[in-house]
Amino acid sequence: MPVLIAVVALVGTLCTLNLVLTLGVVKRLREHTELLGAVQGDPVSLEVGAEVGEFDTSTVGGEPLVRELLSGPVLFGFFSPTCEPCKDKLPRFVEYARREPGGRSSVVATVVGDADSASGFVAELGQVAHVVVEDPGGAMGTALGIRAFPSVLRADRDAAGRLVVVDDDVALSRPTTLTA
Incomplete structure (x- = not known):
């Protein structure tokens, strides 16, 4: 017991x-x-309706890229080579960008990191987008208020001619819509 x-x-x-x-x-x-x-x-980027800030940079191909040169709807993608979700989302972004109505001229992709580690991303993105490589806090990331990676958003000109964010979380699984 x-x-x-x-x-x-x-x-x-x-x-x-x-x-x-x-x-x-x-x-x-x-x-x-x-x-x-x-x-x-x-928020991880500018919210819908917010104006895209000023930026003056150049692509990896040496083309100048400033806010005033962007006329119609623009798809922006921000990636970092040290970010695992970026590596997963990159192929979907490339496929989505390939179907953009404005083609390569309406897509801007920014890779945040050093040029050596960004080379793989640049090679893939260069087929479908104007590619910018910059350090954290660079011109593109600052202009669009990017605080997390990956970030995909769309901007367009409003009635006053300002470049504003029209979608702050583009769903890459949806097909792009062709405008007439």
Whole structure:
């Protein structure tokens, strides 16, 4: 009988310890959920309706690229070679950009990182877009308020002639729409 009492006491103690640890894990998960909610609440780029800032840069091919040269709808993509989700999204972006109504002239892709590590991205993107390679905080990223990678957005001229964001999260799985 004393052995049975000891076993029951041990099982009771283990159950109590398990309950305390489980409550601690639940508390931590709630804290992490709040932290992630705060991060997800921050926009990762300019929001719809915001004007694209000034930029003056050049593509990897040496072509000048300034805001005033962009006339119609423009698809912008921002990638980083050190970002795993960027590597996954890159082929979908290239395929989507290939079907853009304005062709290569209406697509601008920015690779954030050093030229050596960006070379693979540049080779793929160069087929369908004007490609810019810049350091973090560069002209393109600043002009479009980019805070996370990958980011894909679309801008167009409004009635006043300003280049504004019309879609701040382009769904690459949807087909592009041809405008008449």
